Amino acid sequence: MSGAPRMRSMNVAESETRPVLGPAGNKAGSLSARKPASKPLRKVEKSPGEVNTAEEKKTIAPSSKDAVALSPKSHSLSVPSVLRRHEQLLQSNLSLNASCSSDASTDSFHSRASTGRLIRSNSVGSRRKQFVSKPRSVVSDGGLDSPPSDGSPTKKRCAWVTPNTDPCYAAFHDEEWGVPVHDDKELFELLVLSSALSELAWPAILSKRHMFREVFVGFNPIAVSKLNEKKITAAGSAASSLLSELRLRAIFENARQMCKVIEEFGSFDNYIWSFVNHKPIVSRFRYPRQVPVKTPKADVISKDLVRRGFRSVGPTVIYSFMQAAGITNDHLTGCFRFQECIAAAEAKEENGIADKDEDKKTDGVIESELAMAIDVLSFSSE
Helix, strand or coil: CCHHHHHHCCCHHHHHHCCCCCCCCCCCHHHHHHCCCCCCCCCCCCCHHHHHHHHHHHHCCCCHHHHHHCCHHHHHHHHHHHHHHHHHHHHHHHHHHHHHHHHHHHHHHHHHHHCCHHHHHHHHHHHHHHHHHCCCCEEECCEEEECCCCCCCCEEEECCCCCCCCHHHHHHHHHCCCCCCCCHHHHHHHHHHHHHHHCCCHHHHHHCHHHHHHHCHHHCHHHHHCCCHHHHCCCCCCHHHCCCHHHHHHHHHHHHHHHHHHHHHCCHHHHHHHHHCCCCEECCCCCHHHCCCCCHHHHHHHHHHHHCCCCCCCHHHHHHHHHHCCCEECCCCCCHHHHHHHHHHHHHHHHHHHHHHHHHHHHHHHHHHHHHHHHHHHHHHC
């Protein structure tokens, strides 16, 4: 039957070139090539005896000299079973290697994903998509260009006024902040609101502005100075919900001192604007970081007010008051209110000059009339 080919394949030369079940294992490629490639791989169940003999073959590997020293007869007896076991082990190792390679590729994929490379690439892509699709406002020269909701032309505002800014604060910026104020009641109101910045922010102060006006009688300094201080600062009162008792008492004291200033200078307007020669300071800032918290001019005004008995009028509070009252124009150059505040200051200055000329004319007319009346009296006496 098949004895002759087996006896012929066990020559000494062939046994030296093809070791059987060596320590490296699974190197007999020529034997695996004889089996058809189309035959499906399947797991072969082994008997306990075969498993033990295979493990012994793996652990105890014969050397090449021992393999040469074996007799042809012993080789011929063990070759069929050895070849069959060798082929079975080769097939099982091939399937194991395939599964290990697939597992290794899967593990390597998971390891790469666990390091964050794949996640980072996806996250960066998503961020880029979101950045492209998300509408954003454009800031140029410190001004915020926000699209209006009512279809009106776009206006550039100061960078601290954003689309999410409180509407009352945005309206205060667009209508009042930086406009020169010369009325004593309005100046006293802005001084009180600026002193409240030590406890509240502008949006919170402006949202309670109507309550301030009710408590302090429209910010008339003469009327405020005559109010019952203890009753208003008492716990549970409307004023106590606005500011602390220390700030409330400072407001009453400032009202009394303002009345003294009005008696001395004729008006608080003449006093406060004399520090800047009755002309607003134009800062011409381009970026928010350039706007200071206080200035040497604010420090000078603060010291003079403290000397006169005013309270809670530090340099920071006074500079906020100067910005709100238009004594200094700190609108950024890219803001649409920058030029408007300059034009408003120039218009008020021209109106002031015209008023002074009219006063001079009326004074001249009165003087001439008095002179004529004196002449008439002198002639009648003669």
